[in-house]
Amino acid sequence: xxxxxxxxxxxxxxxxxxxxxxxxxxxxxxxxxxxxxxxxxxxxxxxxxxxxxxxxxxxxxxxxxxxxxxxxxxxxxxxxxxxxxxxxxxxxxxxxxxxxxxxxxxxxxxxxxxxxxxxxxxxxxxxxxxxxxxxxxxxxxxxxxxxxxxxxxxxxxxxxxxxxxxxxxxxxxxxxxxxxxxxxxxxxxxxxxxxxxxxxxxxxxxxxxxxxxxxxxxxxxxxxxxxxxxxxxxxxxxxxxxxxxxxxxxxxxxxxxxxxxxxxxxxxxxxxxxxxxxxxxxxxxxxxxxx
Amino acid sequence: xxxxxxxxxxxxxxxxxxxxxxxxxxxxxxxxxxxxxxxxxxxxxxxxxxxxxxxxxxxxxxxxxxxxxxxxxxxxxxxxxxxxxxxxxxxxxxxxxxxxxxxxxxxxxxxxxxxxxxxxxxxxxxxxxxxxxxxxxxxxxxxxxxxxxxxxxxxxxxxxxxxxxxxxxxxxxxxxxxxxxxxxxxxxxxxxxxxxxxxxxxxxxxxxxxxxxxxxxxxxxxxxxxxxxxxxxxxxxxxxxxxxxxx
Ligand SMILES: Nc1ncnc2c1ncn2[C@@H]1O[C@H](COP(=O)(O)OP(=O)(O)O)[C@@H](O)[C@H]1O
Ligand SMILES: [Mg+2]
Numbered sequence: 001x002x003x004x005x006x007x008x009x010x011x012x013x014x015x016x017x018x019x020x021x022x023x024x025x026x027x028x029x030x031x032x033x034x035x036x037x038x039x040x041x042x043x044x045x046x047x048x049x050x051x052x053x054x055x056x057x058x059x060x061x062x063x064x065x066x067x068x069x070x071x072x073x074x075x076x077x078x079x080x081x082x083x084x085x086x087x088x089x090x091x092x093x094x095x096x097x098x099x100x101x102x103x104x105x106x107x108x109x110x111x112x113x114x115x116x117x118x119x120x121x122x123x124x125x126x127x128x129x130x131x132x133x134x135x136x137x138x139x140x141x142x143x144x145x146x147x148x149x150x151x152x153x154x155x156x157x158x159x160x161x162x163x164x165x166x167x168x169x170x171x172x173x174x175x176x177x178x179x180x181x182x183x184x185x186x187x188x189x190x191x192x193x194x195x196x197x198x199x200x201x202x203x204x205x206x207x208x209x210x211x212x213x214x215x216x217x218x219x220x221x222x223x224x225x226x227x228x229x230x231x232x233x234x235x236x237x238x239x240x241x242x243x244x245x246x247x248x249x250x251x252x253x254x255x256x257x258x259x260x261x262x263x264x265x266x267x268x269x270x271x272x273x274x275x276x277x278x279x280x281x282x283x284x285x286x287x288x289x290x291x
Numbered sequence: 292x293x294x295x296x297x298x299x300x301x302x303x304x305x306x307x308x309x310x311x312x313x314x315x316x317x318x319x320x321x322x323x324x325x326x327x328x329x330x331x332x333x334x335x336x337x338x339x340x341x342x343x344x345x346x347x348x349x350x351x352x353x354x355x356x357x358x359x360x361x362x363x364x365x366x367x368x369x370x371x372x373x374x375x376x377x378x379x380x381x382x383x384x385x386x387x388x389x390x391x392x393x394x395x396x397x398x399x400x401x402x403x404x405x406x407x408x409x410x411x412x413x414x415x416x417x418x419x420x421x422x423x424x425x426x427x428x429x430x431x432x433x434x435x436x437x438x439x440x441x442x443x444x445x446x447x448x449x450x451x452x453x454x455x456x457x458x459x460x461x462x463x464x465x466x467x468x469x470x471x472x473x474x475x476x477x478x479x480x481x482x483x484x485x486x487x488x489x490x491x492x493x494x495x496x497x498x499x500x501x502x503x504x505x506x507x508x509x510x511x512x513x514x515x516x517x518x519x520x521x522x523x524x525x526x527x528x529x530x531x532x533x534x535x536x537x538x
Contacts, residue, residue, distance in 0.1 A: 174377050176377065179360070
């Protein structure tokens with residue numbers, strides 16, 4: 001019992017991270033139908049930026065947070081502006097391949113900046129773990145869960161309550177109609193990139209203290225996030241959240257009860273299963289209920 | 292107000308508009324009629340900036356619209372009610388209308404939006420009732436009203452409509468067209484594209500008849516309405532379609 005609880009804690013923690021990465025995939029897919037295979041690299045840049053800004057430069061944590069998000073979102077902006085928007089014939093498949101290229105490029109740049117070493121930073125706060133029915137819950141886990149849930153709630157409000165959020169949705173619903181209504185759809189696409197990649201940055205921030213951060217950490221995280229997004233239903237905000245937590249918990253159970261060598265396989269088995277059984281994901285996102 | 296000179300539009304190697312010239316003066320209600328596939332929608336899309344690589348001249352209030360994208364043209368004062376309404380189905384009626392005012396919000400003219408919302412809801416009282424319903428759940432007629440309302444929210448000086456009567460029952464068509472007359476009487480300039488020639492000519496000042504990308508007839512609507520050629524070519528068909536349940 002105590003063991004199960006421990007696995008659930010670790011599952012929820014990882015799940016929250018997968019969820020927020022999945023949200024990044026989903027919200028970009030929603031507005032552009034692009035799957036950004038460089039998304040994981042932005043998570044990596046987020047984590048390593050925090051390592052540098054907080055770990056090495058000793059900036060105050062909130063400042064390091066903000067700067068990291070600005071840096072990563074800025075990189076995302078450049079990415080959209082120069083790698084995506086300049087494409088002459090923007091077929092989706094071409095753009096998706098560009099994102100694959102971008103991921104290799106970003107990994108290379110990161111290796112030049114941070115080298116091949118792995119870094120670690122302390123948790124955001126140094127309180128001891130909480131004991132719940134014999135299982136230990138790390139304070140960093142609470143940070144992770146709270147920050148990722150808050151981010152999703154903030155996004156939900158943005159898309160449902162603000163004019164700009166609704167304008168992005170309008171573009172996703174019908175680009176031509178949105179354009180004719182006076183909504184600059186190009187800007188909305190750019191904003192979607194920035195938001196999506198900003199979510200990647202947040203994922204990088206919260207994961208940094210519980211993992212070894214290195215230039216090649218992003219690929220696996222990106223793939224896991226992608227699996228979670230597919231699992232929940234690509235394009236759905238809540239689906240991404242659900243998919244992330246399910247993946248995290250199943251992974252923790254698999255590792256705990258079967259073998260730790262199973263960890264990475266679980267995501268891909270789940271991905272295959274969902275594609276066979278319910279290709280639209282758990283929350284099948286029709287146009288009506290994407291956000 | 293709107294001046295089009297020798298406009299040519301292409302879809303790849305197909306020429307959809309083959310040199311059209313026309314004008315709309317301030318305060319006029321102009322109808323552009325023609326059979327299915329004659330190029331009406333293409334012509335409107337060209338005005339609104341949706342057709343890349345067009346030839347000829349389009350000027351609005353003496354400013355060339357060439358090379359502008361649709362949002363820029365909305366800002367210049369032309370709003371389109373697109374063919375098939377294209378309301379944002381998952382969003383509420385109210386959100387659809389507010390998005391119509393996107394350019395107004397961006398100009399920081401929030402105070403107009405409230406007034407305009409009120410104006411649209413006076414115009415189409417049913418929209419007030421449907422304010423918090425998803426636009427996709429509205430009936431065809433209500434969606435058409437919403438599409439018109441959304442276009443009006445941008446405070447256009449020229450309203451262009453692409454087949455607003457499409458798929459609506461005769462009574463509703465009448466209601467929509469009456470509204471257009473009312474708007475015109477309040478000073479709005481309107482360019483109405485219709486396949487339903489009779490109904491359009493009845494309410495408009497002047498008309499143009501488009502056939503395979505060319506204007507084949509033009510003049511005062513009453514003259515066009517009387518014109519036998521038009522009658523034979525379009526009105527007969529209109530009635531046929533009417534009875535088959537299209538109009
Ligand atoms: N996207 C498109 N690609 C290629 N041809 C098109 C396209 N849209 C319209 N056309 C062609 O252009 C002509 C005019 O079409 P359209 O402007 O839609 O006519 P209307 O609105 O009068 O029915 C038609 O022959 C149609 O087949
Ligand atoms: Mg048409």
